[in-house]
Each structure stands twice: as C-alpha cells, then as structure tokens.
C-alpha cells in the first residue's frame with residue numbers, strides 16, 4: 001500500500017530526512033519537497049533520487065519552490081520554520097513560525113484541499129492549531145507530531161538504563177510538546193512488566209526528567225539547530241500508519257473537543273491513525289497526579305496560544 005504523492009514542506013534537516021525515509025520505505029509513488037530556499041529542495045531531491053538505484057526504491061523524489069508540484073498530495077508533513085538554538089525554548093519560535101505555517105497552510109488548502117497535514121514545526125501544539133484554523137480542515141486531517149518522538153526518547157532511555165531491547169518497552173508520553181509533557185509511568189511496561197517493578201522511583205524520575213528535556217539535550221550538543229533523525233522517524237511512522245490504514249495507536253497532538261477535560265486546543269493524547277488521518281481519540285484512565293500533570297501541560301499550551309494573540 002502506498003500513497004500517490006506525499007509532500008514535505010521545508011527541506012531542512014527534518015524535512016529532507018523525512019523525504020529520504022518516505023522514499024526508502026516507498027510510502028508514495030512521488031515524494032515532493034518544497035522550500036523557499038532556491039535550489040535546496042531540487043538539489044536534495046535529486047541527490048536522494050540518485051540513491052534509488054543503490055537503495056532499491058522506486059518512489060520518485062522531486063523538489064520545488066512552487067506548490068503546483070505538490071498539487072493533489074495525499075499527505076503533507078510540515079517542517080517549515082526556524083529551529084531553536086541553545087538557550088532558547090520552543091516558544092521563542094512562536095511568532096516567526098506562526099507566520100510561516102500560516103502561509104504554508106494557505107498553499108496546502110489551495111493545491112490539495114483533501115489532504116492530511118502532519119505538523120512538525122514548533123511550538124508544535126500551537127502550530128497545529130494555526131494549520132487547523134488557516135486551512136479550515138476538520139480535526140481528522142490535522143495532526144501534530146510530538147508524542148511519538150517523546151515516547152521514543154523515553155523508551156530509548158529506559159532501554160539504556162535496563163539493558164533490554166527497545167522493542168520490549170511499551171510506553172506513552174502525553175501532553176504538550178514542551179517541558180510539561182507527561183510520561184505515563186502507569187502505562188510503561190517491559191513486555192508487560194510494570195516499569196515500577198524494574199526500577200526505583202528515583203531512577204524513574206531521572207528518566208522522566210531526561211525525556212522532558214530530550215529536545216534541549218540534542219540542541220545542547222548540536223549548537224546550530226535541533227534534532228532531526230528521531231523526529232523524522234516519528235513523523236514518517238505517522239504517515240505510514242495513515243497510508244497503510246494500519247489503525248495504529250500512537251500518541252499524537254490532536255484537537256480536543258472535551259476529551260481529557262480539554263476543549264479547543266491541541267494536546268498529545270493516544271490516537272488511532274489510519275485511512276483519513278485521525279480515526280479516534282482513546283480516553284484512558286489516568287492517576288490523579290497524571291491527570292493534574294496533563295491539566296498543567298494544557299495550561300502551558302493555552303499560554304502559548306494566548307501569546308500568539
């Protein structure tokens with residue numbers, strides 16, 4: 001199963017890596033990269049296409065400035081915008097990226113009114129809202145990527161700590177994509193064994209803290225920008241779930257209409273992804289402290305929304 005066309009907007013670190021992963025997995029007949037930087041999407045796309053004979057994929061990768069190349073796309077992965085540098089928070093990107101995401105969303109609605117948007121640009125939860133408002137798409141077709149990445153980080157840290165395969169670690173990180181994100185210890189298991197039976201509370205707290213600061217840890221090393229290998233893997237996993245109608249249960253930023261006691265904001269919650277995008281939001285039981293942490297995280301998203309005005 002593959003899509004006809006998937007477009008990645010922004011051919012920078014995250015965008016170009018997404019395009020390459022999409023092509024190598026043959027998730028679309030055509031993978032398009034759009035960027036305002038002249039020549040960059042064309043050059044990166046041609047370079048990727050020239051790897052096709054070696055890697056053995058037939059997804060054609062093309063790059064363009066013009067959205068006509070993206071016309072009729074089934075899915076857009078939006079990575080356009082600036083990334084943070086050391087000392088910055090994701091919210092520092094708010095005004096600049098809101099302007100970029102607004103203009104990108106207008107073009108998407110113009111050339112592919114039936115498409116599905118996977119938002120990646122930061123601050124994530126608010127950028128997803130900007131795309132929803134600008135396109136007028138239903139919430140099923142605007143989904144934010146954060147929870148898959150945050151959960152992958154959490155799982156990777158648990159794997160290092162316990163010396164067990166990442167494949168055997170099941171977990172969920174909910175909430176906004178910021179320092180208030182909510183790793184759910186009550187849903188963290190190692191092949192069904194609760195994490196609390198394998199690690200002390202002190203070590204669990206340390207892993208949660210590292211997860212919350214996971215993005216900043218990479219920025220601290222890179223200095224010139226932020227993470228892109230794990231983020232692109234996460235965005236492409238969401239696209240794959242949709243293209244292959246897999247009905248995967250993944251933590252994603254969804255526009256809530258009363259779920260988890262929240263209304264009118266994007267927040268990371270367990271979602272069923274398949275054909276058409278967001279099929280369902282799963283309401284799971286939370287402990288009192290997890291519920292309180294989710295409320296705090298929702299407030300942080302509302303504060304960022306308010307700062308946008």
Ligand SMILES: NC(=O)c1ccc[n+]([C@@H]2O[C@H](COP(=O)([O-])OP(=O)(O)OC[C@H]3O[C@@H](n4cnc5c(N)ncnc54)[C@H](O)[C@@H]3O)[C@@H](O)[C@H]2O)c1
Nearest residue numbers: 010011012013014035036037080081082083120121122231
């Ligand atoms: N949601 C997440 O978990 C997550 C993870 C990683 C990165 N991000 C965010 O993704 C964004 C991109 O990160 P990156 O590392 O790829 O940055 P980058 O600087 O490498 O690439 C961004 C690209 O966007 C392009 N761009 C700017 N304005 C544009 C426009 N109007 N139309 C099309 N393209 C435009 C730039 O030319 C650049 O090539 C950042 O906002 C970053 O914070 C989010």
Ligand SMILES: O=C(O)C[C@H](O)C(=O)O
Nearest residue numbers: 084090122215216226227
């Ligand atoms: O940390 C960032 O600014 C980028 C991204 O949101 C991440 O979590 O890696």
